[in-house]
Amino acid sequence: MYEILKDIDFIIFDLDGVFYREDEKIEGTREIINFLDSQKIEYCFFTNNSNYKTSRYKDKLLYGGVDVSENRIFTTTKLIEHYLFENFADNIYVLGSMQLQESLYSKYKKCETNPEYIIIGMENSITLKDISNTINLIGENTKIIAANPDKLIPLKGRFELECGVINSIIAQFTNKEIKIIGKPNTYGYETILKKFNKQSHKTMMIGDTYETDILGAKNSKINPAWIKTGNELPNYVVKKDFMIFDSLIDLKEKLEKTKGF
Numbered sequence: 001m002y003e004i005l006k007d008i009d010f011i012i013f014d015l016d017g018v019f020y021r022e023d024e025k026i027e028g029t030r031e032i033i034n035f036l037d038s039q040k041i042e043y044c045f046f047t048n049n050s051n052y053k054t055s056r057y058k059d060k061l062l063y064g065g066v067d068v069s070e071n072r073i074f075t076t077t078k079l080i081e082h083y084l085f086e087n088f089a090d091n092i093y094v095l096g097s098m099q100l101q102e103s104l105y106s107k108y109k110k111c112e113t114n115p116e117y118i119i120i121g122m123e124n125s126i127t128l129k130d131i132s133n134t135i136n137l138i139g140e141n142t143k144i145i146a147a148n149p150d151k152l153i154p155l156k157g158r159f160e161l162e163c164g165v166i167n168s169i170i171a172q173f174t175n176k177e178i179k180i181i182g183k184p185n186t187y188g189y190e191t192i193l194k195k196f197n198k199q200s201h202k203t204m205m206i207g208d209t210y211e212t213d214i215l216g217a218k219n220s221k222i223n224p225a226w227i228k229t230g231n232e233l234p235n236y237v238v239k240k241d242f243m244i245f246d247s248l249i250d251l252k253e254k255l256e257k258t259k260g261f
């Protein structure tokens with residue numbers, strides 16, 4: 001299964017659980033990036049989160065010893081902006097973080113009656129009243145898009161609710177489809193491949209979450225790889241038809257070996 005590594009010329013990394021764990025450093029970050037740079041293997045980062053600007057992820061990577069351009073970091077906020085641009089959106093309503101609101105309202109008109117697009121993200125301060133208000137804004141022509149389908153973010157010994165919980169509530173009150181922009185849907189992956197002019201069969205996705213990273217890669221015909229430094233695999237996954245790496249150092253060593261260094 002690992003022979004495919006010799007053809008890989010592009011790697012999409014998930015962030016949390018791969019390059020850091022919450023605020024904790026993970027070993028091998030600098031080594032893998034130096035190696036990829038030296039071998040001219042391109043890479044980028046893709047997170048389902050819509051709460052923070054790409055500059056925050058750049059800072060988190062820098063804290064872990066890796067200096068990467070923000071052009072290589074894809075958040076669902078960035079992808080939603082791209083989706084609205086591609087679809088010639090005009091007016092929108094955003095239920096989500098201040099960052100998501102600021103980014104989108106700086107480009108599109110805020111509309112509170114029959115908006116063309118309702119955009120759902122996550123923010124811990126969202127109230128049931130905010131969700132009710134949003135449901136009441138859905139008009140005949142409104143399309144609904146959501147940052148991601150994740151219901152929980154696992155944290156150390158606890159969890160926080162994510163966007164998927166809000167999607168489920170809203171889905172109960174409308175028969176409209178909620179278009180998911182993040183993983184495991186293909187939109188983000190396809191957009192990234194186009195942007196870097198890369199082919200899916202020569203691309204690998206490395207993540208720690210089966211339901212988003214691995215399934216998203218499979219849906220997009222990208223080679224999936226699970227890394228052991230973050231979330232556990234769900235119990236129902238018996239057929240391990242994806243690559244597995246112990247760590248970023250293990251990834252570097254396997255790449256070196258198959259590429260013949």
Ligand SMILES: [Mg+2]
Binds near residue numbers: 014016018
């Ligand atoms: Mg992760």
